[in-house]
Amino acid sequence: xxxxxxxxxxxxxxxxxxxxxxxxxxxxxxxxxxxxxxxxxxxxxxxxxxxxxxxxxxxxxxxxxxxxxxxxxxxxxxxxxxxxxxxxxxxxxxxx
Numbered sequence: 001x002x003x004x005x006x007x008x009x010x011x012x013x014x015x016x017x018x019x020x021x022x023x024x025x026x027x028x029x030x031x032x033x034x035x036x037x038x039x040x041x042x043x044x045x046x047x048x049x050x051x052x053x054x055x056x057x058x059x060x061x062x063x064x065x066x067x068x069x070x071x072x073x074x075x076x077x078x079x080x081x082x083x084x085x086x087x088x089x090x091x092x093x094x095x096x
Contacts, residue, residue: 003040004074016044023057024073040070
């Protein structure tokens with residue numbers, strides 16, 4: 001998965017899998033709390049079906065930031081071409 005700033009390997013989490021990342025808004029942080037200050041993850045259910053992605057930052061100024069915010073600033077859109085037409089979309093689905 002091409003995620004900019006990935007600081008760790010994917011590991012089991014209560015909600016599925018997670019990895020620590022560099023917060024893309026770290027210049028707003030009042031202090032640095034180390035490599036575990038922000039994380040991304042993906043929900044995986046009991047049947048191993050993968051679900052939605054999430055992002056969390058431990059700094060209060062970013063408590064309102066979620067996966068959509070993180071995705072739009074760190075993951076470049078993927079451009080898909082079909083029969084000469086451009087079908088644009090993000091790397092993880094939805095609008096670019």
